[in-house]
Amino acid sequence: MSGDVIVTVTLNAALHVAYTAGDLAGEGVNPVSRPAYRAGGRGVTVARVLRAFGHDVLAAGLAGGASGELIREDLARSGVPTAFTLIRGESRRFFRFGGPAGRVMRFGEPGPYITTEELGRFAADYRRLMAGAAAVVLCGSLPDGLPADTYGSLVTYAAEACVPVILDAGGEELKHAVGHGPDLVVAETSAADTRPGDLGGDLLRLGAGAAAVAVGGRVHAVTPAGRWTARVAAPEAAQAAGTDLAWLPARGALVAGLVPGQLLGWSWPDRLRHALALAAGGAGAWTRAPDGPEDRDHVDLPAYERLLDAVRVESSAR
Secondary structure (H helix, E strand, C coil): CCCCEEEEEECCCEEEEEEEECCCCCCCCCCECCCEEEEECHHHHHHHHHHHCCCCEEEEEEEEHHHHHHHHHHHHHCCCCEEEEEECCCCEEEEEEECHHHCEEEEECCCCECCHHHHHHHHHHHHHHHCCEEEEEEECCCCECCCCCHHHHHHHHHHHCCCCEEEECCHHHHHHHHHHCCCEEEEECCCCCCCHHHHHHHHHHHCCCCEEEEECCEEEEEECCEEEEEEECCHHHHHHCCCCCCCCCCHHHHHHHHHHHHHHCCCHHHHHHHHHHHHHHHCCHHHCCCCCCCCCCCCCHHHHHHHHHHEEEEEECC
């Protein structure tokens, strides 16, 4: 593996299974289509977006059972190399049944239980991957059996190998990891939070090198050098890209959009414009929902360019 490869880690990878149902048949059996499969999990989405924009990526993490095999096969069809550590349990699945008149039903399984032996094998695999990585992106929830400080250990291993870390987590996982010094933390807060920059400031004080906090349709960046807020300003640009202005950024696309600037030293306004244009629809419709359209990781460049022009970035007091 060359030193230009961005490694994405998804410890709770998922397989999305979509069916189309015919007319409801009362008490009888309702016929459905053959299933369509798609690998999911935020780290997987980050890898897909980066790959679609021409970056060298490697998707790693934990995967097991028939679902894990289908996850690897789907990523291979998208041109995303994988290095998942195999587990005995079955990777979780999400089911979508699309019925008549737009009716949709969704069901989700719990994640697998990860044993201490499996975590040890993954840690060894991860440390080998760090030897040739340009950056590592740690994303999403932890499956059962993994301690809350798992991401903290992974941040430390990467730092020991001098590999920049972008961490996208929340809850206890974030609390335990931020003190280990990730280079960038991506977080999300509720629309009721009137001062999301305070969360970014707290993350810096706890050890993060920089923070990007998404709330509603805005992203607030906090760094030791300053603070910025980015938003999509032009309604017509958002509507042309199929985006409602009440949207929440597509989290995986937002994280992916922040990675190149972190590696190449872009200014924060440029990082935010790129990331927000991707998250608002420029990365492709398939990033808007885990069971979205099955176009094969298609980047919507016209939408991206329109949204790039529509993103407004404002500097605020430190």
